[in-house]
Amino acid sequence: MNPNPTADAARLAFLLGELRLPTIKYLWPDIAVQSDKNGWPAARFLTALAEHEVADRERRRIERHLLDAHLPIGKSLDNFDFNAVPVISKAHITALATGNAWIETGANCLVFGPPGVGKSHLAAAIGRALIEAGYRVLFTRTTDLVQRLQIARQQLTLEAAITKLDRYHLIILDDISYVTKDQAETSVLFELISRRYEHRSILITANQAFGEWNKIFPDQAMTLAAVDRLVHHATILEMNVESYRRRTAIERKKATGGPNTRQSPKASS
Ligand code: ADP
Ligand code: MG
Numbered sequence: 429m430n431p432n433p434t435a436d437a438a439r440l441a442f443l444l445g446e447l448r449l450p451t452i453k454y455l456w457p458d459i460a461v462q463s464d465k466n467g468w469p470a471a472r473f474l475t476a477l478a479e480h481e482v483a484d485r486e487r488r489r490i491e492r493h494l495l496d497a498h499l500p501i502g503k504s505l506d507n508f509d510f511n512a513v514p515v516i517s518k519a520h521i522t523a524l525a526t527g528n529a530w531i532e533t534g535a536n537c538l539v540f541g542p543p544g545v546g547k548s549h550l551a552a553a554i555g556r557a558l559i560e561a562g563y564r565v566l567f568t569r570t571t572d573l574v575q576r577l578q579i580a581r582q583q584l585t586l587e588a589a590i591t592k593l594d595r596y597h598l599i600i601l602d603d604i605s606y607v608t609k610d611q612a613e614t615s616v617l618f619e620l621i622s623r624r625y626e627h628r629s630i631l632i633t634a635n636q637a638f639g640e641w642n643k644i645f646p647d648q649a650m651t652l653a654a655v656d657r658l659v660h661h662a663t664i665l666e667m668n669v670e671s672y673r674r675r676t677a678i679e680r681k682k683a684t685g686g687p688n689t690r691q692s693p694k695a696s697s
Pocket of ligand 1: 539
């Protein structure tokens, strides 16, 4: 067969497409030039191509998982000011953000504190770090997920919907305290908690400590059972500090010389 570089290149592009190797398809001509120039043996050339494909595949996977997680944008550990919450240890959060111990065993994390102290920010930042570490995460307002599960129950597909959520190593239920039992059938939330118990992790943020959770579940027995499962293997973070939102607003006003120092009322918790 006579060598025909143009035909080979066209055929190769087609074959790499069929094999779903987009990075090699895109990069091979440049790397081939480099390889020829440096006299690389074939194994070196092929390894370089394969490494690029694997690295890109990992990047694409993380991008896909970040999109699928619905994290609030711009909330990371890098832009979380730990000085504002001295009760929280940066080392502890960094350890949580690597996953390993708690995510692998399906343990939970419960984050309590009044509004504006950074609960959602911290939860989203941990979620982002976990995705970058290779885990799957879903961030959702608890009310949204409860609504979705209620619809699934009406359509008799609750079991399947909860099973589908198993693909997430961690579900972040933001603002559980906004769920109230008058929103009908909050027992779906209990079913989710039971299903994930000792199997898949949940991170919950809440303005109210357990004492108030009777408003969430249909009856006290279910509240107790839910709390019991959640805390059995859990890290509890209490962020009882001043609202970051309010503090920065006051500081901004001071910096711009506006009227400012009126004492804000204490946040209700
Ligand atoms: P919560 O969920 O407790 O009500 P948020 O996480 O929504 O509070 O925080 C309110 C706002 O203040 C957000 O814009 C968040 O990014 C910011 N914020 C809160 N705490 C911090 C912090 N320690 N460092 C940086 N930004 C923070
Ligand atoms: Mg919040």
